[in-house]
Amino acid sequence: MKLSGAHMIVEALKRENVDVVFGYPGGKVLNLYDALYDAGITHYLSRHEQGAVHAADGYARVTGKTGVVFTTSGPGATNIVTGLANAYMDSVPLVAFTGQVATSMIGTDAFQEADIFGITLPITKHNYLVTNVEDLPRIIKEAFHLAATGRPGPVLIDLPTDVQSAVTDFRYPQTVSIPGYNPTYDGHPGQTNRAAKAIARAKKPLLYAGGGVVIAGAHEELRQLAETADIPVTTTLMGIGGFPGNHPLSLGMLGMHGTYWANMAMHKADLIIAVGARFDDRVTGDLSSFARGAKVVHIDIDPAEIGKNVSVDIPIVGDVKRVLTELLKKVAPKTHPKWLAKIEAWRQEAPLTYVQEPDGEILPQYVIESIYRETGGEALIATDVGQHQMWVAQYYRFTKPRAFVTSGGLGTMGFGLPASLGLQIGAPGETVFCIAGDGSFQMNLQELATAVSYNLPVKVAIINNRYLGMVRQWQELFYKKRYSAVDLSRSPDFVKLAEAFGAGGLRAEKPREVVPAIRKALETPGPVVIDFRVRAEENVFPMVPPNSPINEMMRGGSV
Amino acid sequence: MKHVLAVLVEDKPGVLVRVAGLFARRGFNIESLAVGRTVDPGISRMTIELEADEKTLEQVVKQLHKLVNVIKVSNLTREPSVSRELVLIKVRAPAASRAEIQQIVDTFRAKIVDVSLQSMIIEVTGNDEKLEAIQLLLSHYGILELVRTGKISLLRGAKTIRNGEGKDHGKNLL
Numbered sequence: 100m101k102l103s104g105a106h107m108i109v110e111a112l113k114r115e116n117v118d119v120v121f122g123y124p125g126g127k128v129l130n131l132y133d134a135l136y137d138a139g140i141t142h143y144l145s146r147h148e149q150g151a152v153h154a155a156d157g158y159a160r161v162t163g164k165t166g167v168v169f170t171t172s173g174p175g176a177t178n179i180v181t182g183l184a185n186a187y188m189d190s191v192p193l194v195a196f197t198g199q200v201a202t203s204m205i206g207t208d209a210f211q212e213a214d215i216f217g218i219t220l221p222i223t224k225h226n227y228l229v230t231n232v233e234d235l236p237r238i239i240k241e242a243f244h245l246a247a248t249g250r251p252g253p254v255l256i257d258l259p260t261d262v263q264s265a266v267t268d269f270r271y272p273q274t275v276s277i278p279g280y281n282p283t284y285d286g287h288p289g290q291t292n293r294a295a296k297a298i299a300r301a302k303k304p305l306l307y308a309g310g311g312v313v314i315a316g317a318h319e320e321l322r323q324l325a326e327t328a329d330i331p332v333t334t335t336l337m338g339i340g341g342f343p344g345n346h347p348l349s350l351g352m353l354g355m356h357g358t359y360w361a362n363m364a365m366h367k368a369d370l371i372i373a374v375g376a377r378f379d380d381r382v383t384g385d386l387s388s389f390a391r392g393a394k395v396v397h398i399d400i401d402p403a404e405i406g407k408n409v410s411v412d413i414p415i416v417g418d419v420k421r422v423l424t425e426l427l428k429k430v431a432p433k434t435h436p437k438w439l440a441k442i443e444a445w446r447q448e449a450p451l452t453y454v455q456e457p458d459g460e461i462l463p464q465y466v467i468e469s470i471y472r473e474t475g476g477e478a479l480i481a482t483d484v485g486q487h488q489m490w491v492a493q494y495y496r497f498t499k500p501r502a503f504v505t506s507g508g509l510g511t512m513g514f515g516l517p518a519s520l521g522l523q524i525g526a527p528g529e530t531v532f533c534i535a536g537d538g539s540f541q542m543n544l545q546e547l548a549t550a551v552s553y554n555l556p557v558k559v560a561i562i563n564n565r566y567l568g569m570v571r572q573w574q575e576l577f578y579k580k581r582y583s584a585v586d587l588s589r590s591p592d593f594v595k596l597a598e599a600f601g602a603g604g605l606r607a608e609k610p611r612e613v614v615p616a617i618r619k620a621l622e623t624p625g626p627v628v629i630d631f632r633v634r635a636e637e638n639v640f641p642m643v644p645p646n647s648p649i650n651e652m653m654r655g656g657s658v
Numbered sequence: 659m660k661h662v663l664a665v666l667v668e669d670k671p672g673v674l675v676r677v678a679g680l681f682a683r684r685g686f687n688i689e690s691l692a693v694g695r696t697v698d699p700g701i702s703r704m705t706i707e708l709e710a711d712e713k714t715l716e717q718v719v720k721q722l723h724k725l726v727n728v729i730k731v732s733n734l735t736r737e738p739s740v741s742r743e744l745v746l747i748k749v750r751a752p753a754a755s756r757a758e759i760q761q762i763v764d765t766f767r768a769k770i771v772d773v774s775l776q777s778m779i780i781e782v783t784g785n786d787e788k789l790e791a792i793q794l795l796l797s798h799y800g801i802l803e804l805v806r807t808g809k810i811s812l813l814r815g816a817k818t819i820r821n822g823e824g825k826d827h828g829k830n831l832l
């Protein structure tokens with residue numbers, strides 16, 4: 100079959116079972132968009148390329164499939180740089196196709212030329228500049244393979260216009276052969292034996308579960324291991340949903356804004372079993388005092404994560420699901436009543452609470468808990484970055500994986516709204532919330548137009564504290580309340596703004612208006628924005644101050 | 659400690675940038691880097707000399723493995739190997755010093771590859787000690803310019819890095 104490069108791409112997407120792509124056209128992808136015109140693949144036009152890439156990211160996280168993005172050259176391509184870095188940090192499978200000037204023009208500072216290959220080298224799992232159409236089928240096959248296997252990540256394919264228009268024989272390869280790429284899936288049996296023995300011996304074991312559990316779909320195996328060996332489980336921000344938040348063995352999130360009892364358990368454990376988690380600095384705090392009395396088992400598919408930040412006693416390179424399955428065969432039932440009682444005492448000592456005065460200001464925690472209750476804990480939620488993100492992690496008890504989508508590694512403000520559109524597209528029948536900050540929302544609010552155009556019924560809950568709250572909190576706590584450049588009091592009227600876009604707009608200013616607003620939003624078809632005017636200077640507690648030991652948490656006034 | 663890594667890479671555009679970029683980005687220091695084709699078509703070999711402690715070295719090796727175009731990484735410092743580097747030294751050489759310089763060149767089994775009224779270019783191959791020694795001696799006459807190829811190394815004996823330490827698909831270091 101003879102095809103142009105552009106038609107090859109469309110054909111290859113079908114072979115890869117891609118039925119949805121996100122993007123934004125321009126001069127250097129006219130061929131590609133022409134091929135897409137009657138290809139039977141649904142294309143979502145965002146209002147900014149950053150919106151497209153985050154939507155593809157949200158789509159990938161909620162479905163487990165690979166997200167696909169199209170952009171033009173130059174500014175179109177550079178607009179997805181943040182989104183690629185975001186996906187790279189959180190190990191999200193994406194394939195981005197970017198237009199490029201013709202091969203004969205490359206390197207001449209041609210109109211809308213940017214070296215996106217060079218720019219994205221450090222923020223993609225791999226990338227390609229296609230210079231010969233003959234290579235295109237193989238490259239696309241490799242790109243999808245690389246994006247989704249091993250430790251997933253974004254892959255970029257840069258497509259000069261002449262490659263898109265050149266016509267040649269199309270044969271899509273069935274297999275890939277990349278000599279330097281061979282992820283390890285099965286754990287070493289000797290190492291799983293050692294891990295099983297360590298579990299048998301441990302008196303104070305702790306499962307520390309991360310995004311790898313969600314990626315691998317290993318939540319069932321994790322639950323079985325926890326229940327069999329009676330081991331409490333704490334998750335990272337990215338691991339939320341990998342273990343049911345309402346399970347008796349769940350300690351919630353650990354780390355900088357984790358629960359006191361999860362951090363204490365980490366600090367005092369004699370065995371830490373890290374499962375698809377990467378000992379991020381938000382989790383470990385001061386490394387020199389981190390988990391000094393513990394033996395560490397580290398299960399990760401990426402060998403480079405093992406021993407990177409924390410030295411490991413029993414390294415296991417492999418896929419979490421397979422390794423846990425093997426481990427389960429070797430672990431005998433046991434119980435740890437004393438250890439669990441100890442943890443329970445820490446929980447009693449510093450529970451997660453707040454006091455919502457009925458006639459006072461709305462507390463952000465109350466908004467999150469109300470959304471949790473009104474949705475029966477069943478909503479899919481994308482967040483932005485800041486205090487509101489942490490309150491969601493603390494107060495919305497997720498019970499299933501892929502229901503909580505957040506920018507963890509890069510911490511990208513403006514991620515929430517476009518990501519939530521990806522969630523809704525990936526899970527059409529589900530209730531989807533975007534829990535946004537007033538600052539973050541304003542970074543990609545143009546995507547409301549996308550939501551309205553495609554009638555994507557996401558509910559956007561703006562936790563409006565009139566501040567860049569997270570930054571203000573740090574300035575309050577560590578910079579003597581010198582509030583520098585964090586005032587957002589002159590923001591637009593979000594209700595009118597939503598209406599101008601053709602979405603619903605609601606506002607809640609008093610605690611008793613919170614639940615009715617959520618219900619109204621849930622009843623209203625189509626996208627709705629709710630402006631929750633919350634207490635401006637509420638802080639996220641508890642908190643491990645930066646570079647401090649994790650057992651030394653600031654508990655704050657509200658506890 | 660100093661280490662010499664031999665890295666087999668797919669000969670794809672950008673592969674050198676990927677490797678060099680990795681070192682820069684992660685704060686690893688390259689002392690020298692030499693790259694060229696091998697007998698296998700499509701595969702190049704890099705020899706990278708670096709100064710690193712054990713923990714850093716482990717990260718360097720793992721991060722190199724993570725690059726899709728990297729096929730194999732071997733640490734040659736751990737096994738008997740032969741290392742060489744070639745240096746061209748342009749030295750000030752007025753008529754009065756020539757005989758002495760000639761003697762040094764002979765002792766080191768170096769070669770004079772260019773001569774002008776005021777200067778000579780000396781070509782010398784060897785290991786670190788030898789190169790340092792001749793450089794020190796020649797600096798006495800005034801070195802005008804100097805260029806080094808970077809170190810290249812091979813394992814001793816019949817063993818090669820393809821069948822040697824670190825297994826093929828050597829991503830399973832652990």
Ligand SMILES: Cc1cc2nc3c(=O)[nH]c(=O)nc-3n(C[C@H](O)[C@H](O)[C@H](O)COP(=O)(O)OP(=O)(O)OC[C@H]3O[C@@H](n4cnc5c(N)ncnc54)[C@H](O)[C@@H]3O)c2cc1C
Pocket residue numbers: 188189190249250251308309310311312314315334335336337338352353354355356357374375376377378379381382398399400401404417418419420484485488489506507508509510511569
């Ligand atoms: C404002 C803010 C505050 C934050 N505060 C906290 C906090 O208090 N606590 C917290 O935990 N985080 C916090 N974070 C998030 C933090 O920055 C990191 O993103 C997070 O801790 C990393 O989670 P993780 O260790 O689960 O790794 P991820 O980034 O989710 O990485 C997944 C790991 O699993 C591995 N993996 C992937 N697939 C598989 C597989 N199939 N099998 C085996 N392994 C696999 C990967 O190689 C990787 O090592 C915060 C972020 C922001 C923006």
Ligand SMILES: Cc1ncc(C[n+]2csc(CCOP(=O)(O)OP(=O)(O)O)c2C)c(N)n1
Pocket residue numbers: 483484485486487488510511512513535536537538539540562564566567568569570
């Ligand atoms: C793109 C980007 N710029 C800057 C930051 C730094 N930053 C982290 S949290 C935050 C404040 C977020 O404010 P808002 O969205 O209103 O959330 P709040 O903390 O008030 O809940 C800022 C500026 C960031 N994470 N991302």
Ligand SMILES: [Mg+2]
Pocket residue numbers: 485536537538562563564565566567568
């Ligand atoms: Mg705010």
